[in-house]
Amino acid sequence: MAVDQHAAPGSEPHASKAVDQGSTAHRRKAWIVLALLVGLMLVNFADKVVVGLAGVGMKQELGLNDRDFGFIQSSFFWLFSLGSVLGGWLGGKVRARWLLAGVAALWVLSLAPMAFQVGFTTIVACRVLLGFAEGPTTALAMQVAHSWFPAHQRAVPSSIVVAGAGLGPLIAAPVLTWVISEHSWHAAFGVLAAFGAVVVVLWLIGGDAGPESAAAEEAPDGGTAAVVLPRRVPLGSLLRTGTLIGAMLLFFVAYANTAIKVSWLPLYLEEGLGYDATTAGNLVALPYLGSATAVITVGFWSRSLTERGVSNRVTRGVLPAVMVLGSGACVITYSSLDRGPLQLVLLVLSACLSAAGFGAGFAGLSDVVPALQRGAVFGIVTGFYSAAGIVAPMVMGNMVAAGHTRAAGYGDGFLLLGVFMAVGAVVALLLIHPDRDARKLAQQGRGATIGRPRGPVV
Structure with a gap:
């Protein structure tokens, strides 16, 4: 197990719960926890997409216009x-057992009132609470997942966690569309609240963070990694690395795509392209199916490349940035196409590339962030990129309202999104370099330790 070789004399390695990571029991527990994290992410994103699915009925019942609906979608963020x-x-x-259970319980509390007759203000208040509670989910899920797997294996669990985000809408879209058509949009929120409560109980039974030794930085051959990060690095130094800056930018533009897909895709298919409600609900599932498949496939591919000696610069920097760039190109292209198979293929491909790049990119953060600081740093990163969810739905709502036709308004909005994604991905491609930044941080840590008086660390 790798530890800080430059810790002050008398200090203890952070490995109080050392276990054999190769044991069958450990591997089994790791995958059980990962499955529970996928369940949490599934509910997390089903909660996000339900307003888009219920949008037409909600607008009709409450007399909302496009700007009002964009306001509701933005309030979540x-x-x-x-x-x-x-x-x-x-x-x-x-x-982690209590923290993730607590935030998931808040999801349930925010969904329950929507199962009954509510007004505009109540809807906004519930969405604000839900957004606040769901904010840390991805960061916490990544932190927990990484605590169960050594460094060279984290691309796969990172991708599987992200895949859970795709499974949520994939399963929820057709099921909730049926619930809405057969009952009401209020019933869809009731179903999600009940399912969320079940997931909370399951997490309390079997979920928790992994042993501290699982966070050790190991080389693919099981030895000590060539670069051992200090136990802690000044937050300012971390946030000034090119990898952190590039990753946050890459996640920001990718999440803008996700936010618009969650908020407006069902309405785009129904109002902009003219599909009926049932067909639109079924088509919404396609991008999420593709995303879940692509993100896991790329996760295994990235891990395979790493184990064959390909640098993290390529597998966790170039690869995700190029994928998000390709996603932006697909968005630009389908924004000008009429309804048809080619447009749907590009729409699904865009979602696949964006999600896959997101999953591979997140693994790169653990290469430069010490294990003890991942929760805080992942939270900051998530907080930054999620700001795209505030802006993107409102911009799309304004673009739709300003278009000379609804289809034209949607087309202009997606064109702007595609250009934004392409530019952000190119800049991120130039900045993300986990190997270089990890070496710099390790050197800074050694220099700080050498200059520190001998004695206990406080």
Whole structure:
């Protein structure tokens, strides 16, 4: 197990619960926890997409226009960043079993009122609470997943966690569309609240963070990694690395695509392209099916490349950036096409590339962030990129309202999104370099340790 070789004399390695990571029991538990994390992510994203699925009925019942609906969708993200940062900070102080169960319980509380007759203000309040509670989910899930797997294996669990985000809408879209058509949009929220409560109970039974030794930085051959990060690095130094800056930018543009897909895709298919409600609900599932498949495939591919000696610069920097760039190109192309198979193929491909790049990119963060700081840093990163969820739905709503036709308004909105994604991906491609930045941080840590008086670390 790799530890800080430059710790002050008398200090103890952070490995109080050392276990054999190769044991069958450990591997079994790791995959059980990963499955539970997927369940949490599934509910997390089903909660996001339900307003889009219920959008037409909600607008009719409450007399909402496009700007009003964009306001509702944007409100979900008002406190999302605050929740991300706060949850990340708590991630290093509160046991993962209780923290994730607590935030998931808040999801249930925010969904339950929507099962009954509510007004515009109540809807906004419930979405704000839900966004605040869901803010830290991805960061905490990544932190927990990484605590069960050594460094060279993290691309796969990272991708599987992200795949859970795709499975949520994939399963929820057809099921909730049926619930809405057969009952009401209120019933869809009731179903999600009940399912969320079940997931909370399951997590309390079997979920928790992994042993501290699983966070050790190991080389693919099982030895000590060539670069051993200090136990802690000044936060300013971390946030100034090209990898952190590039990853946050890459995630920002990718999440803008996700936010618009979650918020507006069902309405785009129904109002902009003219599909009936049932067909639109079924088509919404296609991008999520593709995303879940692509993100896991790329995760295994990235791991395979790493184990064959390909640098993290390529597998966790170039690869995800190129994928998001390709996603942006697909968005630009389908924004000008009429309804048809080619447009749907490009729409699904865009979602696949964006999600796959997101999953591979997240693994690169653990290469430069010490294990003890991942919760806080992941929370900051999530808080930053989730701000795209505030802006993107409102911009799309304004573009739709300003278009000379609804189809033209949607086309202009997606064109702007595609250009934004392409530019952001190119800049991120130039910045992300996990190997280089890890070496710099390790050197800084050694220099700080050498210059520190001998004695206990406080």
